[in-house]
Amino acid sequence: MADRGASALSLPEDWPAHPDPILALNRMGSFDWDLDTGLFHMDAQGYEVFDLLPEEFDGRPESLAVRVPPPEAARLDAAVAHAIKDGSENYGAYFRIRCRDGTLRWTHTQGYIRRDETGRPRRIVGILRDATQELAAGETRSLRAAQDEAFRQQTNVVEVTSAALAHAQGVQDVIDVLKYAQGVRHLGAASLVMGLVEAGRIRLVAEGPVGSFVPGTRVTRIDEPYPMGEVVRTLVPRFIESPEEFAQGYPILWPHLTELHITSAAYLPLIAQARPIGAMGLLYNDRRGFSAEERSVLVALGSSIAQSLQRAMLYEQEKDLAQGLQQAMLPRTIPSVRGADVAVRYRAASVGGTLGRDIGGDWYDLIPLPGGRVGAVIGDVQGHDTHAAAVMGQLRIVLRAYAAEGHTPAAVMARASVFLHELDTDRFATCLYAQADLSTGVVQVVRAGHIDPLVRATDGTCRRIPVDGGLPLGLSAEFGRLEYPVSTLELDPGETLLLCTDGLVEQPGADLDDGMRTLTALIADGPDEVRDLADRLIQMAEERGGDDDVALLLLRRRAPEAPRAGGRLQQHVAPGDPEALTQARHMIRAAVRTWGARDRADEVELVADELITNALMHTEGSAIVTLRVLDGADRRLRVEVEDSSSALPRRREAGEDGVSGRGLLLVDRLADGWGVEARGGGKAVWCEFVVPPRAGR
Known part of the structure; x- marks a missing residue:
C-alpha cells in the first residue's frame, strides 16, 4: 500500500535543486497540492505522518479533518491564505494531529508556492515530518x-x-x-x-x-x-x-x-x-x-x-x-354592538428589563347603554407598575358603573374624578369618554387631560377632532374644577371613531402634534376593516418599541338598518337638555300621524310628555323613549319611557290648589292601558293606545 501511495506522486521538475537536506531528514513525507483541481497528493511517508492508509484518503484536503482538529486546521488555513495573499514563496507551521489511538502528536510542514507568469498561485509542493523529538526539549516551556x-x-x-x-x-x-x-x-x-x-x-x-x-x-x-x-x-x-x-x-x-x-x-x-x-x-x-x-x-x-x-x-x-394582572384588569370580552364594528388592542410596554415594569395603567372599555347607545372609554393611569394597574382596574369599574346608571358624560367624568381623588393613591389618570347614539350618529365626547380622538371618513381621510377638556381625573377633584365641557360630533355611516393612549402617538424628543399628524397619515393609508386597521397600528407600535404601553379602541358606524314592519322609534333624553325633550316631542307627533293615528296624536303626545317629565324629575339620569306599533286583534300604539330608578310610580291626590300629582291620573284617563316593567337596574313605564286598523306605516 505504501508503494502504491509513493508512485501516485511524481515530483515536479522545479522541486528544490538540492535534495540533500530532504534525504537527510528522517520520517519526512512530501505532498503536491494542485490548487486548480483542489487535489492533495502525498507520498507513502506522508500517509505515515498523518497516520492514514492510502485507501482512507480521497485526495481532498478537507478529508484530513479526521486527523487534524478544527483549531489546528484553522491555523493552517490562515497561514496558507496569508502566504498566498502577500506573495510569499513559502510558509511553515507546526500543528498537532490526532493519531488513531486518540493521542495528539506535533507535526511540521513546509510549503513552496508555485505561481504562473501572472503571479497566480497554481500549486503548493512541500514536506511533512514528525516534530515530536524536535519539540521535546522546549515542550515544557512551550506548553x-x-x-x-x-x-x-x-x-x-x-x-x-x-x-x-x-x-x-x-x-x-x-x-x-x-x-x-x-x-x-x-x-x-x-x-x-x-x-x-x-x-x-x-x-x-x-x-x-x-x-x-x-x-x-x-x-x-x-x-x-x-x-x-x-x-x-x-x-x-x-x-x-x-x-x-x-x-x-x-x-x-x-x-x-x-x-x-x-x-x-x-x-x-x-x-x-x-x-x-x-x-x-x-x-x-x-x-x-x-x-x-x-x-x-x-x-x-x-x-x-x-x-x-x-x-x-x-x-x-x-x-x-404582570401580564396576567394586566389582562385581568382589562375587559375579558368586548360586547357586540348593534350598528357598529368594534376593535380593541393592547400592547404592553418594553422597559429594558426592569422587573415589574411590563405592566401599565392604560385601559379601554365599551359599555352598552340603554336605548341602543354605547359608551367608549380610553384612559391611562400614571405610572408603569402593579399599583398603576390596580388603580386602573378600580377606575374602569366605577366609570363603567356611572355610565351604565345613565349619567351624562360630564357627570360620569366628574364622579370618576372624585372617586380617584378619594382613593388611597397619589396617581392621576387621563381619560376620554365618548357616548354614541348609533341610530343618529351623534357622539358626545368629554376629555380629561387625554389626547383628542380621530375620525376616519368613508373616503379614507382622517382628521383630528379638537375637544375642549378638563383636568385629569383625580386632579380636577383636588383643585375643585369638576367642570367637563361636552363636545358633540356626528359620525356618518361608514366613518370610524378612533380612541388611543399617548403611547401610540408620542415618541421621545418628538412633538405631540407631529405624532398626531403621523398617526392620521398612517390611518388614512391603512385598511378599511377596523380589525385589520387595529392590527396595523399595533404592529407599528411594536416595530417602533418604546417604554409606554398602548391601548386602542376603534368604532365604525355601519349604515342604519331598514325600518322593520310595524314601525319603531327611539329617542334618548338627557336631564337638563331641553333640546332633546323638544326633539322627542317632535318625534312622537310625526310618528303618530305617519302611522295613521292622527285622531289620537294630542293624547299620545300629552301622555308621553308626562311620562318623560316624571322620569327626569323623580330619577337621577336620562330617559329612553320608545314608540312602536303592535299588530294584533287590536292595532295598538305603545309608548315606553325607561329610566335607571327601580322606584315605582304612585298615584296621589293633588288637592284643589296642588300644582303636581295629576300625572298618573292623566295617563290613566287618556291611555287604554298602562303599567310598569322592571328593566335590569331600572324600570320602564308604558302605556298603549288603540289606533284605527286602517292606519298605514
Missing part, C-alpha cells in the same frame, strides 16, 4: 506558555460572556448568549448541554450543536445516573478527563456520545442562593484533562451563568404575573 495563553483567553471569554449575560432578560436570552455569542464556543467545546431543575427533574433547555442531544434525556430525574443529575445532587463540578473515565462512570450515556468523539467533559452545577437551579455540560473532542487554572475558570463561568439564569427566571415570573 506552559501555551497554557498561560489559553488561560488568558479563557479568562477573557468568561469576562466577555459575563458582559453579554448582563444584558439577557429571559432564559432564552441566556441560552442564546451561550450558544451563539462570543462565549462558551470559544472555549473550544464541541457540544454544550444545559438543563433546569423543575420538580425533582432536570429539563434540557439547550443543546448544541442542534441534534447532538442524547435521546431520552430531555427530562431526567435527578437521581438517575447522568452527570448533570450528579452535579445537581452533590453541588460539586464533575471533570471527566478521558473517554475511558466517561465510559466507566456513565455507561448508559457514553454509547450515545461515541459519534461525537468526546475525549473529556466538564459538568458544572448552576447554583444561585445556595440551591441548584440547573446544570451545564461542556464536551470536548480535542483535549484530555483540565489544569487547575482551567477548572477555576470553568467554575467561575458556571457561577456567572447561574446568576444570570436566576435573574432571567425571576424576570419571566414577574413578567407573567
Whole structure:
C-alpha cells in the first residue's frame, strides 16, 4: 500500500535543486497540492505522518479533518491564505494531529508556492515530518506558555460572556448568549448541554450543536445516573478527563456520545442562593484533562451563568404575573354592538428589563347603554407598575358603573374624578369618554387631560377632532374644577371613531402634534376593516418599541338598518337638555300621524310628555323613549319611557290648589292601558293606545 501511495506522486521538475537536506531528514513525507483541481497528493511517508492508509484518503484536503482538529486546521488555513495573499514563496507551521489511538502528536510542514507568469498561485509542493523529538526539549516551556495563553483567553471569554449575560432578560436570552455569542464556543467545546431543575427533574433547555442531544434525556430525574443529575445532587463540578473515565462512570450515556468523539467533559452545577437551579455540560473532542487554572475558570463561568439564569427566571415570573394582572384588569370580552364594528388592542410596554415594569395603567372599555347607545372609554393611569394597574382596574369599574346608571358624560367624568381623588393613591389618570347614539350618529365626547380622538371618513381621510377638556381625573377633584365641557360630533355611516393612549402617538424628543399628524397619515393609508386597521397600528407600535404601553379602541358606524314592519322609534333624553325633550316631542307627533293615528296624536303626545317629565324629575339620569306599533286583534300604539330608578310610580291626590300629582291620573284617563316593567337596574313605564286598523306605516 505504501508503494502504491509513493508512485501516485511524481515530483515536479522545479522541486528544490538540492535534495540533500530532504534525504537527510528522517520520517519526512512530501505532498503536491494542485490548487486548480483542489487535489492533495502525498507520498507513502506522508500517509505515515498523518497516520492514514492510502485507501482512507480521497485526495481532498478537507478529508484530513479526521486527523487534524478544527483549531489546528484553522491555523493552517490562515497561514496558507496569508502566504498566498502577500506573495510569499513559502510558509511553515507546526500543528498537532490526532493519531488513531486518540493521542495528539506535533507535526511540521513546509510549503513552496508555485505561481504562473501572472503571479497566480497554481500549486503548493512541500514536506511533512514528525516534530515530536524536535519539540521535546522546549515542550515544557512551550506548553506552559501555551497554557498561560489559553488561560488568558479563557479568562477573557468568561469576562466577555459575563458582559453579554448582563444584558439577557429571559432564559432564552441566556441560552442564546451561550450558544451563539462570543462565549462558551470559544472555549473550544464541541457540544454544550444545559438543563433546569423543575420538580425533582432536570429539563434540557439547550443543546448544541442542534441534534447532538442524547435521546431520552430531555427530562431526567435527578437521581438517575447522568452527570448533570450528579452535579445537581452533590453541588460539586464533575471533570471527566478521558473517554475511558466517561465510559466507566456513565455507561448508559457514553454509547450515545461515541459519534461525537468526546475525549473529556466538564459538568458544572448552576447554583444561585445556595440551591441548584440547573446544570451545564461542556464536551470536548480535542483535549484530555483540565489544569487547575482551567477548572477555576470553568467554575467561575458556571457561577456567572447561574446568576444570570436566576435573574432571567425571576424576570419571566414577574413578567407573567404582570401580564396576567394586566389582562385581568382589562375587559375579558368586548360586547357586540348593534350598528357598529368594534376593535380593541393592547400592547404592553418594553422597559429594558426592569422587573415589574411590563405592566401599565392604560385601559379601554365599551359599555352598552340603554336605548341602543354605547359608551367608549380610553384612559391611562400614571405610572408603569402593579399599583398603576390596580388603580386602573378600580377606575374602569366605577366609570363603567356611572355610565351604565345613565349619567351624562360630564357627570360620569366628574364622579370618576372624585372617586380617584378619594382613593388611597397619589396617581392621576387621563381619560376620554365618548357616548354614541348609533341610530343618529351623534357622539358626545368629554376629555380629561387625554389626547383628542380621530375620525376616519368613508373616503379614507382622517382628521383630528379638537375637544375642549378638563383636568385629569383625580386632579380636577383636588383643585375643585369638576367642570367637563361636552363636545358633540356626528359620525356618518361608514366613518370610524378612533380612541388611543399617548403611547401610540408620542415618541421621545418628538412633538405631540407631529405624532398626531403621523398617526392620521398612517390611518388614512391603512385598511378599511377596523380589525385589520387595529392590527396595523399595533404592529407599528411594536416595530417602533418604546417604554409606554398602548391601548386602542376603534368604532365604525355601519349604515342604519331598514325600518322593520310595524314601525319603531327611539329617542334618548338627557336631564337638563331641553333640546332633546323638544326633539322627542317632535318625534312622537310625526310618528303618530305617519302611522295613521292622527285622531289620537294630542293624547299620545300629552301622555308621553308626562311620562318623560316624571322620569327626569323623580330619577337621577336620562330617559329612553320608545314608540312602536303592535299588530294584533287590536292595532295598538305603545309608548315606553325607561329610566335607571327601580322606584315605582304612585298615584296621589293633588288637592284643589296642588300644582303636581295629576300625572298618573292623566295617563290613566287618556291611555287604554298602562303599567310598569322592571328593566335590569331600572324600570320602564308604558302605556298603549288603540289606533284605527286602517292606519298605514
